[in-house]
Amino acid sequence: MFYIKALNLIKDWGSTLEEIKQKKTNRKHYTILISHSIAEMYFNNFIPSLILTFSEFDFDFLVKNSEEIIHAITNEKNVIGLIEKPTNRSDFNETILLEDQMVHVGSQDSPYWIEREENSGMRFYQELYLDQKKLHLHTITTNSLSFLVKLLENNIGQTLVSKKALDYLPQSIDWKDTQFKRHLTLIQKTEPLKNSDAGKLTTFLKTQIKKQQP
Numbered sequence: 001m002f003y004i005k006a007l008n009l010i011k012d013w014g015s016t017l018e019e020i021k022q023k024k025t026n027r028k029h030y031t032i033l034i035s036h037s038i039a040e041m042y043f044n045n046f047i048p049s050l051i052l053t054f055s056e057f058d059f060d061f062l063v064k065n066s067e068e069i070i071h072a073i074t075n076e077k078n079v080i081g082l083i084e085k086p087t088n089r090s091d092f093n094e095t096i097l098l099e100d101q102m103v104h105v106g107s108q109d110s111p112y113w114i115e116r117e118e119n120s121g122m123r124f125y126q127e128l129y130l131d132q133k134k135l136h137l138h139t140i141t142t143n144s145l146s147f148l149v150k151l152l153e154n155n156i157g158q159t160l161v162s163k164k165a166l167d168y169l170p171q172s173i174d175w176k177d178t179q180f181k182r183h184l185t186l187i188q189k190t191e192p193l194k195n196s197d198a199g200k201l202t203t204f205l206k207t208q209i210k211k212q213q214p
Helices: 002-026 036-053 066-075 121-133 145-153 163-168 197-210
Strands: 028-034 057-063 079-083 093-106 112-116 138-142 158-162 175-188
Touching: 028 036, 028 066, 028 197, 036 057, 036 079, 036 121, 036 145, 036 163, 036 197, 066 079, 066 175, 079 197, 093 121, 093 163, 093 197, 112 121, 112 145, 121 158, 121 175, 138 145, 145 158, 145 163, 158 163, 158 175, 175 197
Parallel strands: 028 057, 028 079, 112 138, 112 158
Antiparallel strands: 079 175, 093 158, 093 175
């Protein structure tokens, strides 16, 4: 009697392991690549809701600069990118999420200009602004938005940042609006079908990020 029951237990154990394995392999996987500015100022508030809404997904959240994100979208599958300007690539599907106002922050008497690393979306606008205003300043370069904010908090330098960054800076810091605006953009390799997993995920991201408009 025990032998027969033991055989049944072994059989049930084997089928249970196989079922668990099948469940794991059936889970969907998406990588969301996020530019530094979007990650720190727009993305963190709704991550819990994203994970709960798409509980059948396994996510990778990676923070990269715009050029790295564009490269990944070109070469990998199941990847969504959030960057700071449209690419105008014919092989990409691009959705503008919101318009981001740029402001000049920090003491305009400071001899230092703080800029982001090369290939950063923000660096493009910072250099354009310097050129337009014909400013000739010493430069401090950083690949971290948090570090840039720390410098400004300590009255070191001036720069161009998103107006959203003012939420993280002391109210006493000098700032002024500029004519510069950028479009925060969602990019994918192909246009997702409306009711597909990619389509639902894209709609969710668009809705949530637009709620973060300053």
